[in-house]
Amino acid sequence: MEHTDDLDFADGIDIQEVADGAIIRGHVGGEKVLLVRRGEDHFAIGAECTHYHAQLANGLIVDDTIRCPMHHACFSLRTGEALCAPALDPVSIWRIERGLGKIIIREKLSPPKPSIASPSTVTPTSIVIVGAGAAGLAAADMLRREGYSGPLTMFSADDTPPYDRPNISKDFLMGTAPAEWMPLRDSQYYADRQIELMLNARVTAIDPVRRVVCLANGQQVTYGALLLATGADPVRLAIPATVDARILYLRTFADCRAIIAVAELAKAAVVVGASFIGLEVAASLRARGIEVHVVGLERIPLERVVGPDVGTLVRDLHESHGVTFHLENSVARIDGKRVTLNDGTTLQSDFTVLGVGVKPAIALAEQAGLMVDRGITVNQYLETSAPGVFAAGDIARWPDPHSGDRIRVEHWVVAQRQGQVAARNILGSREPFAAVPFFWSQHYDVVINYVGHAEKFDSTVIDGSLKSRDCTVAYRRGERNLAVAAISRDLQSLQAERAFEAEFVPGRPR
Numbered sequence: 023m024e025h026t027d028d029l030d031f032a033d034g035i036d037i038q039e040v041a042d043g044a045i046i047r048g049h050v051g052g053e054k055v056l057l058v059r060r061g062e063d064h065f066a067i068g069a070e071c072t073h074y075h076a077q078l079a080n081g082l083i084v085d086d087t088i089r090c091p092m093h094h095a096c097f098s099l100r101t102g103e104a105l106c107a108p109a110l111d112p113v114s115i116w117r118i119e120r121g122l123g124k125i126i127i128r129e130k131l132s133p134p135k136p137s138i139a140s141p142s143t144v145t146p147t148s149i150v151i152v153g154a155g156a157a158g159l160a161a162a163d164m165l166r167r168e169g170y171s172g173p174l175t176m177f178s179a180d181d182t183p184p185y186d187r188p189n190i191s192k193d194f195l196m197g198t199a200p201a202e203w204m205p206l207r208d209s210q211y212y213a214d215r216q217i218e219l220m221l222n223a224r225v226t227a228i229d230p231v232r233r234v235v236c237l238a239n240g241q242q243v244t245y246g247a248l249l250l251a252t253g254a255d256p257v258r259l260a261i262p263a264t265v266d267a268r269i270l271y272l273r274t275f276a277d278c279r280a281i282i283a284v285a286e287l288a289k290a291a292v293v294v295g296a297s298f299i300g301l302e303v304a305a306s307l308r309a310r311g312i313e314v315h316v317v318g319l320e321r322i323p324l325e326r327v328v329g330p331d332v333g334t335l336v337r338d339l340h341e342s343h344g345v346t347f348h349l350e351n352s353v354a355r356i357d358g359k360r361v362t363l364n365d366g367t368t369l370q371s372d373f374t375v376l377g378v379g380v381k382p383a384i385a386l387a388e389q390a391g392l393m394v395d396r397g398i399t400v401n402q403y404l405e406t407s408a409p410g411v412f413a414a415g416d417i418a419r420w421p422d423p424h425s426g427d428r429i430r431v432e433h434w435v436v437a438q439r440q441g442q443v444a445a446r447n448i449l450g451s452r453e454p455f456a457a458v459p460f461f462w463s464q465h466y467d468v469v470i471n472y473v474g475h476a477e478k479f480d481s482t483v484i485d486g487s488l489k490s491r492d493c494t495v496a497y498r499r500g501e502r503n504l505a506v507a508a509i510s511r512d513l514q515s516l517q518a519e520r521a522f523e524a525e526f527v528p529g530r531p532r
């Protein structure tokens with residue numbers, strides 16, 4: 023039986039109507055609620071994800087959790103707790119009453135208390151987090167959720183409290199997201215949880231033996247446990263250019279504001295790098311009515327990651343929105359507003375944005391003598407080679423149990439989830455990081471959701487239609503699926519993630 027949001031659960035629903043595994047939409051006291059059945063258990067939970075408000079009814083139930091269709095956050099059906107990022111806040115839950123063959127949803131219950139699933143066995147005297155991005159904030163949040171009440175300091179080289187970095191190449195750059203959407207937390211949040219957030223505070227050295235971090239202003243701070251979460255820096259290209267050439271990068275909110283300031287007066291722009299970030303910038307600048315040229319070394323944009331078919335789709339999509347590509351090409355020099363390409367083409371452009379990749383910010387680790395290998399080497403618990411020092415996010419290269427390889431990725435959700443796991447491990451929980459990598463990228467109205475990790479693949483299998491932008495693409499090596507990209511198929515993306523999780527048996531060698 024089909025139910026709509028009109029169903030008032032306060033009136034009750036016939037218990038026979040609720041099939042095992044069903045998600046039924048309705049409302050209680052004006053709030054949208056989902057009724058979910060798992061075996062003999064029934065749950066009443068808020069209908070919207072607390073990340074970007076996606077409809078959880080379109081998600082996937084796994085055991086006693088529900089997963090969001092948009093960016094795969096995971097909530098406990100029992101408590102509403104946001105178990106896995108990107109959502110950090112719980113969803114509401116309601117009390118259920120069963121009797122006379124009916125289920126009635128009663129009052130809303132109070133938000134979950136810290137889960138303390140495995141009470142902390144270690145209580146560091148103090149915890150310092152270097153970096154207040156995706157991993158840093160998620161870690162601080164989890165430390166407090168898990169009941170750690172000692173001193174907790176986050177140092178950030180940024181001038182802005184933690185913000186929604188993925189949005190700086192999307193809606194915010196387009197001009198369609200108000201500034202209020204950008205902070206991940208308001209200032210009260212840090213005050214309430216006694217998280218000391220130090221902005222414009224660059225750490226210049228760490229001494230893992232004395233357990234001290236040194237700041238650019240000369241200050242030295244001791245720590246009981248340290249989390250490095252310094253992210254990545256854009257790769258800088260030494261393009262010959264005159265001093266009046268406007269060359270910009272995009273990593274921080276300040277970078278984004280600088281691009282917007284120039285874009286507001288611009289007619290044309292060149293984006294160097296047909297990367298995810300480069301192309302998202304191109305889309306956002308087109309939304310501002312700016313003429314956009316994308317220059318890239320590759321034959322097909324994004325081919326290395328998503329293969330030729332999806333790469334061609336992305337190129338066609340951008341072309342249909344007026345982007346001009348100059349592929350298998352690069353910029354030779356920039357003279358003021360004239361950009362000269364290697365093949366001799368000249369383009370008139372008010373500014374140039376470079377999106378040619380990032381490199382992990384591992385200088386601190388190198389200086390401190392930690393083990394590094396194109397990233398900071400961590401074990402399954404996200405511990406570095408120095409006792410009491412953990413690393414998470416774009417800098418961490420970890421043993422991925424799914425691929426069997428040591429990998430490092432640059433995905434928002436992975437960074438947050440690593441921050442969460444590192445936090446629990448700092449408190450002694452010894453939890454291996456086993457999440458299946460996930461990222462999303464948005465190009466106009468097309469969103470690509472990608473689960474798994476396929477550094478190299480030898481074939482792709484498309485299910486559905488790329489042309490109608492409704493498909494999944496599996497990336498395979500031999501007989502094995504390594505990753506799946508999904509367009510307009512959120513549920514299949516969640517199912518693919520679940521299948522990768524199920525394949526992994528702890529301790530089984532790959």
Ligand SMILES: Cc1cc2nc3c(=O)[nH]c(=O)nc-3n(C[C@H](O)[C@H](O)[C@H](O)COP(=O)(O)OP(=O)(O)OC[C@H]3O[C@@H](n4cnc5c(N)ncnc54)[C@H](O)[C@@H]3O)c2cc1C
Pocket residue numbers: 152153154155156157158177178179180187188189190191223224225226251252253254272273274299383386414415416417431432433434435437438460461462463464
């Ligand atoms: C424009 C853009 C768009 C993106 N879009 C997406 C997307 O759509 N989907 C997706 O999955 N991923 C996306 N990403 C990638 C995602 O944002 C990163 O993977 C994620 O932010 C990494 O988190 P992190 O915590 O490792 O680093 P960051 O979030 O970069 O945080 C690093 C922090 O460390 C601080 N720091 C660095 N060095 C020091 C130091 N020496 N001392 C003190 N502080 C320091 C920085 O100031 C910052 O606070 C995007 C990235 C960018 C730049």
Ligand code: FES
Pocket residue numbers: 071072073074075076090091092093094095108109
């Ligand atoms: S909207 Fe639910 S995870 Fe992003």
